Amino acid sequence: MFKDLLQETFWSLSSNKVRSGLTMLGIVIGIASVITMVSIGQGAQASIASSIQSIGSNLIIVRPGAQRTAGVSGGAGSSATLTLEDANAVKSEIQNVQAVAPEDSKRSQVTAKGTNTNTQIVGTLPDYAVVRSIAMEAGSFITDQAVKSSAKVAVLGSTARDDLFGAGVDPTGQTIRIKNVDFDVIGVTVAKGGSGFTNPDDSIYIPISSAQHYITGDTFISTMSVQAADQNSMVAVQNQISDLLLKRHSITDPLQADFSLTNQADIIATASSVTGTFTMLLASIAGISLLVGGIGIMNMMLTTVTERTREIGLRKAVGIKKLYINLQFLAEAVALTFLGGLVGVLLGWGASWAVTKFASMATQISTSSILLAFGVSAGVGILFGFYPARRAANLSPMEALRYE
Amino acid sequence: MIECKDLKKIYVSGDVETEALKGVTFSIAKGEFVAIIGPSGSGKSTLMHILGALDTPTSGTYFLDGREVSKLDDDQLSDLRREKIGFVFQAFNLLPRTTVLRNVMLPLLYSETSQQEREERARQCLKYAGMEESKFYNLSNQLSGGQMQRVAIARSLINNPAIIFADEPTGNLDTKTSHVVMEAFQELHKKGHTIILITHEPEIAEFAQRVITIRDGVIESDLRK
Numbered sequence: 001m002f003k004d005l006l007q008e009t010f011w012s013l014s015s016n017k018v019r020s021g022l023t024m025l026g027i028v029i030g031i032a033s034v035i036t037m038v039s040i041g042q043g044a045q046a047s048i049a050s051s052i053q054s055i056g057s058n059l060i061i062v063r064p065g066a067q068r069t070a071g072v073s074g075g076a077g078s079s080a081t082l083t084l085e086d087a088n089a090v091k092s093e094i095q096n097v098q099a100v101a102p103e104d105s106k107r108s109q110v111t112a113k114g115t116n117t118n119t120q121i122v123g124t125l126p127d128y129a130v131v132r133s134i135a136m137e138a139g140s141f142i143t144d145q146a147v148k149s150s151a152k153v154a155v156l157g158s159t160a161r162d163d164l165f166g167a168g169v170d171p172t173g174q175t176i177r178i179k180n181v182d183f184d185v186i187g188v189t190v191a192k193g194g195s196g197f198t199n200p201d202d203s204i205y206i207p208i209s210s211a212q213h214y215i216t217g218d219t220f221i222s223t224m225s226v227q228a229a230d231q232n233s234m235v236a237v238q239n240q241i242s243d244l245l246l247k248r249h250s251i252t253d254p255l256q257a258d259f260s261l262t263n264q265a266d267i268i269a270t271a272s273s274v275t276g277t278f279t280m281l282l283a284s285i286a287g288i289s290l291l292v293g294g295i296g297i298m299n300m301m302l303t304t305v306t307e308r309t310r311e312i313g314l315r316k317a318v319g320i321k322k323l324y325i326n327l328q329f330l331a332e333a334v335a336l337t338f339l340g341g342l343v344g345v346l347l348g349w350g351a352s353w354a355v356t357k358f359a360s361m362a363t364q365i366s367t368s369s370i371l372l373a374f375g376v377s378a379g380v381g382i383l384f385g386f387y388p389a390r391r392a393a394n395l396s397p398m399e400a401l402r403y404e
Numbered sequence: 405m406i407e408c409k410d411l412k413k414i415y416v417s418g419d420v421e422t423e424a425l426k427g428v429t430f431s432i433a434k435g436e437f438v439a440i441i442g443p444s445g446s447g448k449s450t451l452m453h454i455l456g457a458l459d460t461p462t463s464g465t466y467f468l469d470g471r472e473v474s475k476l477d478d479d480q481l482s483d484l485r486r487e488k489i490g491f492v493f494q495a496f497n498l499l500p501r502t503t504v505l506r507n508v509m510l511p512l513l514y515s516e517t518s519q520q521e522r523e524e525r526a527r528q529c530l531k532y533a534g535m536e537e538s539k540f541y542n543l544s545n546q547l548s549g550g551q552m553q554r555v556a557i558a559r560s561l562i563n564n565p566a567i568i569f570a571d572e573p574t575g576n577l578d579t580k581t582s583h584v585v586m587e588a589f590q591e592l593h594k595k596g597h598t599i600i601l602i603t604h605e606p607e608i609a610e611f612a613q614r615v616i617t618i619r620d621g622v623i624e625s626d627l628r629k
Binding site for chain 2: 004008016317318322323397398401
């Protein structure tokens with residue numbers, strides 16, 4: 001009996017390939033589009049979050065404040081107010097500060113044996129590697145010794161290394177020329193994959209003292225990255241830095257501060273509100289495709305079953321019980337939605353993979369989107385495959401046979 | 405075999421009541437070949453649906469093989485149709501895009517009968533109904549009208565029913581094919597089957613032994629040859 005049910009289902013679906021195919025198509029498209037859209041949204045969110053995390057953790061960034069001339073603001077970072085001494089004071093006088101990395105940066109042309117590139121030259125301290133969680137691929141990072149002696153040594157970011165020496169080459173011991181000064185390469189950092197204006201991979205790190213002597217020619221610093229001991233001490237550390245710098249700069253009104261503080265939590269909050277909106281947008285597009293897919297499935301199922309009312313009448317007339325007719329249509333609807341669902345999931349998976357592969361966008365397939373898409377399509381398919389069949393099976397066989 | 409007493413059927417649609425059968429009483433014995441004839445709207449189809457256990461009467465009693473049919477529920481009617489009654493319809497009503505054999509085996513679905521026996525019986529019935537063996541695996545939509553009706557006859561025989569009902573079996577066939585199909589019914593009759601034929605063509609009714617004429621929901625005449 002169970003065998004009969006399976007056989008009837010199989011025959012019925014396979015003897016109407018076009019009909020079965022079209023019904024499945026609706027399910028396939030509905031499910032695949034939802035899975036793909038959601039995976040793109042979540043992939044983008046994850047990649048932005050990880051690129052913010054790649055800067056380091058528990059960071060507070062101090063930048064010189066706006067330069068004011070007769071009430072006109074020149075924008076944050078336009079004035080030179082922070083010094084190396086400020087950085088040292090922050091490190092020595094404030095509790096819960098793990099590391100302070102002042103930076104004196106400038107873009108410059110760099111040459112090496114017939115190749116050249118334009119990149120960010122970052123003058124900094126050994127702490128920079130701790131604060132920005134930089135790992136070394138070869139050689140070592142700047143040492144205290146090098147800073148003290150203003151040594152002409154440089155650590156290359158992996159992109160800078162690729163541009164100057166070629167991918168995968170170990171350039172330690174080679175020489176590069178920045179602003180007509182030769183620097184010995186002492187190390188290469190591991191690629192971090194960050195992006196934006198300050199790509200950590202497309203930078204060259206040199207001792208801050210050397211930068212001030214040979215590259216920028218001033219004694220100011222362009223930013224200072226402070227790493228707090230942990231998440232909880234962030235607020236306290238931020239307030240203390242503010243107080244200390246106000247005192248050092250002899251400013252009484254905090255509104256007149258010649259520096260600004262940003263903490264990483266703010267950046268993450270802003271970024272995630274942006275990606276959240278993006279994910280919502282994609283999810284609503286996916287929701288609409290699910291709705292459209294669902295209506296497609298509903299249409300196809302209703303038409304199919306209505307078309308088969310005469311067949312249901314015949315089955316009843318030759319004495320097949322209502323229960324078996326109901327079961328058969330239920331089995332057909334289940335088989336169609338599950339086959340379609342399976343193909344849809346695989347297609348969605350494939351499409352996400354293709355997006356990552358060919359559009360180089362990160363994607364992340366989520367189980368909940370698969371379950372949701374599958375659940376909705378299967379629910380709609382089974383409901384609208386079964387319900388009209390049940391109604392038809394309740395008709396008297398004569399009525400069903402005469403149905404046009 | 406069949407005993408009807410004062411059968412009435414009233415259809416209600418909205419506020420309008422239509423009395424399709426106004427008290428019909430007759431009986432049919434085993435082995436008879438009866439034609440029920442009447443113009444459209446006479447109530448002959450309604451009568452056939454009740455006799456065929458496809459519908460129940462509003463009032464009156466109907467005994468088939470000693471069982472009171474008018475009191476049965478939907479599933480009991482299904483069982484009765486499967487075990488006792490074979491149908492041949494005007495529109496053939498074969499499953500589309502399905503082989504001849506599977507069409508004939510349809511009434512045996514979900515029964516205890518083994519696959520092998522089902523096929524065996526289907527082959528016998530098809531031969532019995534005069535179907536060529538070479539066509540057994542053809543799809544139903546590749547057959548001519550006459551062949552389709554033979555398949556339908558074979559299907560009606562598969563459960564070895566007590567009665568065969570034929571509802572306008574020649575309605576969709578040309579004259580020549582009609583006669584061939586009617587001769588097939590005569591053959592069945594000679595072999596001892598009870599056949600009830602519904603038609604509006606007196607010429608087709610000629611093939612039967614007994615002709616019951618229905619008009620306006622009552623029996624007008626009941627003639628035996």
